[in-house]
Amino acid sequence: QTEQESINLTLAHGLDNRHPVHLAMVHLDEQLRELSQGTMHITIYPSGQLGSEREVIELLQIGSLAMTKVSASSLEAFVPEMKIFSLPYLFEDNDHFWRVLNSDLGQQLLAAGDRYRVRGLGYYDAGSRSFYATEAPIHAPADLAGKKIRVMNSQSAINMVRAMGGAATPVSWGELYTALQQGVVDGAENNPPSFYLSKHYEVARYYTLDEHTAIPDVMIIGTHVWDALNPQQQAWLKTAMDRSTEYQRALWQQASDEALAAVEAAGVTVIRPDKTLFQTSVKDYLASQSSLLPLMQQIAAEASR
Amino acid sequence: MNRLCNGIDQHLTTLLNALLAFLVMDVTWQVITRFLLADPSSITEELARFLLIWIGLVGAAQAYRHKMHLGIDLLAQKLNPVQGIWLNRFIHACCLLFAISILIIGGCNLMWLTWTLEQFSPAMHLPMALVYAALPLSGVLICLYAVQFIIDPTAAGVTE
Amino acid sequence: MATMTLVLIVVFFLLLATNVPIAIAIALATLATLLLTIDALPAVTTIAQRVAAGMDSFALLAIPFFILSGYIMGQGGIARRLIDFALAIVGKLPGGLAFVNVIACALFGSISGSAVAATSAIGGFMVPAMEKAGYPRSFSTAVTVTASTTGMLIPPSNILIVYSLASGGVSIAALFIAGYLPGILVALALMVAAALYLKAQGISTRQAIEPVPLMKGIVGALPSLIMIVLVIGGIILGWFTPTEAGAIAVLYSLALAVGLYREIRWADLAGILNKSVSTTAIVMLLIGASAAMSWLLSYATLPQQISEALLAVTENPILILLIINLLLLVIGTFMDMTPAVLIFTPILLPVAESLGLSPLHFGIMMILNLSIGLCTPPVGSVLFVGCSVGKTSIASLIRPMLPLYLAMLVALVLVTLFPSISEWLPAQLGLI
Ligand code: NA
Ligand code: NA
Numbered sequence: 001q002t003e004q005e006s007i008n009l010t011l012a013h014g015l016d017n018r019h020p021v022h023l024a025m026v027h028l029d030e031q032l033r034e035l036s037q038g039t040m041h042i043t044i045y046p047s048g049q050l051g052s053e054r055e056v057i058e059l060l061q062i063g064s065l066a067m068t069k070v071s072a073s074s075l076e077a078f079v080p081e082m083k084i085f086s087l088p089y090l091f092e093d094n095d096h097f098w099r100v101l102n103s104d105l106g107q108q109l110l111a112a113g114d115r116y117r118v119r120g121l122g123y124y125d126a127g128s129r130s131f132y133a134t135e136a137p138i139h140a141p142a143d144l145a146g147k148k149i150r151v152m153n154s155q156s157a158i159n160m161v162r163a164m165g166g167a168a169t170p171v172s173w174g175e176l177y178t179a180l181q182q183g184v185v186d187g188a189e190n191n192p193p194s195f196y197l198s199k200h201y202e203v204a205r206y207y208t209l210d211e212h213t214a215i216p217d218v219m220i221i222g223t224h225v226w227d228a229l230n231p232q233q234q235a236w237l238k239t240a241m242d243r244s245t246e247y248q249r250a251l252w253q254q255a256s257d258e259a260l261a262a263v264e265a266a267g268v269t270v271i272r273p274d275k276t277l278f279q280t281s282v283k284d285y286l287a288s289q290s291s292l293l294p295l296m297q298q299i300a301a302e303a304s305r
Numbered sequence: 306m307n308r309l310c311n312g313i314d315q316h317l318t319t320l321l322n323a324l325l326a327f328l329v330m331d332v333t334w335q336v337i338t339r340f341l342l343a344d345p346s347s348i349t350e351e352l353a354r355f356l357l358i359w360i361g362l363v364g365a366a367q368a369y370r371h372k373m374h375l376g377i378d379l380l381a382q383k384l385n386p387v388q389g390i391w392l393n394r395f396i397h398a399c400c401l402l403f404a405i406s407i408l409i410i411g412g413c414n415l416m417w418l419t420w421t422l423e424q425f426s427p428a429m430h431l432p433m434a435l436v437y438a439a440l441p442l443s444g445v446l447i448c449l450y451a452v453q454f455i456i457d458p459t460a461a462g463v464t465e
Numbered sequence: 466m467a468t469m470t471l472v473l474i475v476v477f478f479l480l481l482a483t484n485v486p487i488a489i490a491i492a493l494a495t496l497a498t499l500l501l502t503i504d505a506l507p508a509v510t511t512i513a514q515r516v517a518a519g520m521d522s523f524a525l526l527a528i529p530f531f532i533l534s535g536y537i538m539g540q541g542g543i544a545r546r547l548i549d550f551a552l553a554i555v556g557k558l559p560g561g562l563a564f565v566n567v568i569a570c571a572l573f574g575s576i577s578g579s580a581v582a583a584t585s586a587i588g589g590f591m592v593p594a595m596e597k598a599g600y601p602r603s604f605s606t607a608v609t610v611t612a613s614t615t616g617m618l619i620p621p622s623n624i625l626i627v628y629s630l631a632s633g634g635v636s637i638a639a640l641f642i643a644g645y646l647p648g649i650l651v652a653l654a655l656m657v658a659a660a661l662y663l664k665a666q667g668i669s670t671r672q673a674i675e676p677v678p679l680m681k682g683i684v685g686a687l688p689s690l691i692m693i694v695l696v697i698g699g700i701i702l703g704w705f706t707p708t709e710a711g712a713i714a715v716l717y718s719l720a721l722a723v724g725l726y727r728e729i730r731w732a733d734l735a736g737i738l739n740k741s742v743s744t745t746a747i748v749m750l751l752i753g754a755s756a757a758m759s760w761l762l763s764y765a766t767l768p769q770q771i772s773e774a775l776l777a778v779t780e781n782p783i784l785i786l787l788i789i790n791l792l793l794l795v796i797g798t799f800m801d802m803t804p805a806v807l808i809f810t811p812i813l814l815p816v817a818e819s820l821g822l823s824p825l826h827f828g829i830m831m832i833l834n835l836s837i838g839l840c841t842p843p844v845g846s847v848l849f850v851g852c853s854v855g856k857t858s859i860a861s862l863i864r865p866m867l868p869l870y871l872a873m874l875v876a877l878v879l880v881t882l883f884p885s886i887s888e889w890l891p892a893q894l895g896l897i
Contacts (some may be wrong), residue, residue, distance in 0.1 A: 002600065003620070010764075012402065043766070045763060048633075049811065050760060050763055051515075051518060051760070052518075052765065055514065055518050056601065058418070058419070058424075058514060060420060061418055061509045062414075062415070062418065062507050062511055063503075063504070063506075063507035064499075064503050064507045064508070064510075064511040077423075077424060077425065077427075078424075116422050117422065121789065128833040153427040153428065154427075168345055170427075170428070182703055184339070197366075264528060289647070305441075307772065316683055318739055318742075319736075321738075321739070321742040322735055322738040322739055322742065325529060325533065325741060325742050327740060328526070329530065329533070329712050329715050329716070331877075332526065332530070332708065332711075332712040333712050333713075333716060334582025335709065336709045336712065336713070340704070341703075350523055353523065353708075354521050354522065354523055354526070354527050355521075355727060356714070357520060357521075357525060357526055357529065357749070358517055359523055359748060360742060360745060360746060360749070361520045361752075362516075362517075362520070362527065362746075362749075362750075362751065362753075363745050363746075364742045364743060364745060365488075365746040365747070365749065365750040366741070366744025367686050367743065367746065368743045368746045368747050368750075369486070370721050371743065373743055373747055374487070374488060374489070374747055374750070375486065375488075375639070375747065375751075375844070375846060376481075376484040376485060376486050376487060376490075377481050377482065377484055377487075378484050379484075379486045379843050379894045380483060380484060381844075382483055383487065388586070388781035392483060392484065392818055395483060396483060396484055396486075397486050399480060399483075399485045399489060399490075399493060400485070400486065400489055402493065403492055403493055405490045406496060406509045407492055407496060407509050407512050407513050408513065409517070410506070410509050410512030411509035411510045411511075411512055411514075412511075412513045414506060414509070414510040414513070414806045415510050415513050415514055415517075419508070420860070427846055435512075436517070437514075437517060440513050440517060446672070462549075
């Protein structure tokens with residue numbers, strides 16, 4: 001009978017099983033087993049074996065999978081409020097970023113997906129995204145002029161790069177290496193571990209740490225699964241997720257530092273620019289985002305706390 | 306019923322031929338925009354993938370009517386004509402079950418979900434429900450043909 | 466987990482045995498198994514989504530293109546000119562028409578993506594021609610059927626594209642180049658086996674087709690051979706992706722058939738398009754249904770369990786490779802190639818990789834292995850098409866098939882044991 005009471009949550013994601021986020025999920029499973037005294041556990045399916053990010057979100061809504069990890073930017077299509085994270089220079093530093101995520105606002109955003117049948121459980125660190133280029137270094141926004149910069153396939157990402165003066169070009173992540181190599185695009189933007197693990201540093205020799213956006217990863221659960229848990233079980237899952245986040249932040253910092261060191265060792269020129277130039281270049285763009293203005297003010301208020 | 310099926314079949318053939326020809330032109334255009342115009346089109350790739358889903362699913366219904374899907378006919382060869390008729394009914398009942406459960410019910414639920422949850426394709430901003438509409442459409446066609454095969458096992462199914 | 470596996474196998478084989486279309490048998494077996502763990506509505510919706518998702522890939526688009534260009538080349542006089550080319554080179558040798566058949570199939574395979582297209586295009590002409598020259602019809606058909614499978618390895622190849630997807634992104638360009646030497650190896654092995662069989666059976670043949678002068682054969686085939694350079698060269702140089710190369714192949718073959726050779730009229734195109742739609746749809750439904758079953762297997766964590774069980778049997782790499790090859794031969798006997806690749810690559814590739822095989826080498830080995838299955842009953846699409854084109858029964862083919870199966874097995878053993886047969890050429894071109 002105990003066998004039947006044990007709850008198995010399925011968790012599918014697209015990263016391989018050495019990635020810090022996957023390790024944090026393993027930690028999540030361990031914590032959940034411990035808290036629930038073995039009555040709850042998680043089966044993790046890594047490497048996209050159960051579908052792409054969009055497809056897995058659909059499977060959560062359909063009800064055949066319980067959980068997945070997605071970038072906040074791919075959640076935009078389901079939870080429009082998540083667009084906020086694609087805006088540049090929202091946060092003063094990493095502390096500010098996490099203060100916002102842990103605040104009521106951060107928790108409200110997690111719950112905002114309820115009407116789309118998905119609910120956020122917690123955040124993972126995905127670092128800050130910065131530009132890299134193949135031919136010429138980027139020291140200031142002026143250097144972006146005329147450069148074709150690969151962006152994620154999201155309207156916010158396209159608008160941001162345009163605002164900074166670059167020619168935003170959506171290219172799928174899998175094709176980006178060859179696109180950089182063949183000059184289809186002149187550059188792209190991403191966090192240090194992705195820049196390193198994708199081997200894009202082999203062809204893009206200039207990495208400019210302008211850190212324009214900090215887009216967190218979000219762990220989501222289908223509401224049909226969430227609602228079927230009793231309050232105690234929900235609390236266990238929440239606590240386990242908080243511990244997993246804690247664990248992942250440390251792992252991520254380490255992975256990020258190692259990635260930067262590795263690309264520098266491989267001969268990549270790492271540029272630490274004057275970030276205020278980049279911040280100024282997006283002032284008008286940020287001001288034009290009237291629908292997100294209240295959220296932006298709330299975030300700014302967290303900084304002064 | 307056979308006349309209805311033949312009529313549908315003809316229009317379907319025209320539609321599918323046009324979709325395949327369009328697919329060739331779409332991908333050619335993709336090469337041209339990137340290679341000659343140096344201004345890569347952002348929609349050709351997504352359009353091509355969606356066309357393939359439509360050709361694959363709707364074409365599968367047509368291929369079903371023409372009895373072109375591969376099967377293993379070892380048992381069928383060993384049966385007498387009467388048994389053969391009942392085996393055929395069983396086969397087409399299975400196809401009917403597949404069409405109703407997965408293509409029609411599953412496909413409609415998928416359309417409904419993606420429609421109410423407001424999902425759009427990234428490049429063309431098409432409702433994903435439109436892409437998935439090929440599932441129930443194919444299902445309805447297979448149902449129609451399956452019922453015809455079950456009622457009249459001698460229905461040729463081949464119009465050529 | 467054991468119940469799930471049992472239900473899956475029982476339902477699947479029951480439906481297969483009763484002649485239910487394979488794709489639908491796969492989908493229904495998946496549904497029956499999924500219903501053991503998931504409610505009905507999410508289960509059917511999930512399968513519907515996996516069927517659509519399985520078809521939703523830019524790489525798969527090459528398949529309709531290479532099918533379409535294959536039909537255009539078969540009907541548009543390009544196949545005929547490749548046969549002339551082979552005649553000009555080896556037509557005068559004793560037993561030469563068997564060699565012509567093999568070489569023409571391999572050449573056709575080098576511009577077309579599907580073995581079925583080669584069987585109908587080359588067999589339609591070669592089998593009657595060889596009969597006039599005194600070759601038994603069954604033997605000629607058997608040669609066409611087996612030789613057509615070289616086109617699975619020699620690029621362009623639809624099945625290598627499917628493998629690239631199933632393996633999680635082995636470069637299609639590298640796979641294409643890796644297929645050349647193994648494909649040629651199979652062709653050579655088939656020619657040797659055919660010559661030995663003709664000698665052993667004491668079949669005397671005469672020259673029945675008018676010999677083609679060397680220059681005429683070469684000049685006639687040149688525009689068709691240029692297509693190899695255009696399509697494969699374009700992929701290697703990064704001008705276009707394999708999918709785009711497919712569209713280029715369609716336009717180029719159309720230009721040859723309609724413009725230069727004038728053997729296809731615009732009015733014929735509707736028929737060719739329709740045949741291509743049907744062939745494409747049959748393959749796509751198999752791909753969609755296999756994607757659903759593959760999802761179910763992952764969901765039931767079956768790949769890990771099978772890998773662990775295989776590795777627990779023995780640690781001898783040669784023995785494990787032997788087991789994998791035997792398993793694939795059995796799978797190929799009963800299953801069509803596309804679902805076999807989609808379902809079993811995720812299961813067997815991790816085992817092969819743990820033995821130190823590269824995904825490239827494993828892929829070529831797997832495709833060569835499953836090519837044998839294409840020529841065996843009860844499920845063998847190339848065999849069926851060959852029998853209908855050659856107007857022979859499956860039963861009469863068995864005898865002349867035996868030495869040809871053996872030749873393919875020898876090639877398989879060589880390709881399994883010597884990775885460099887697959888890896889040398891792509892390494893030379895800097896693709897791996
Ligand atoms: Na080929
Ligand atoms: Na077979």
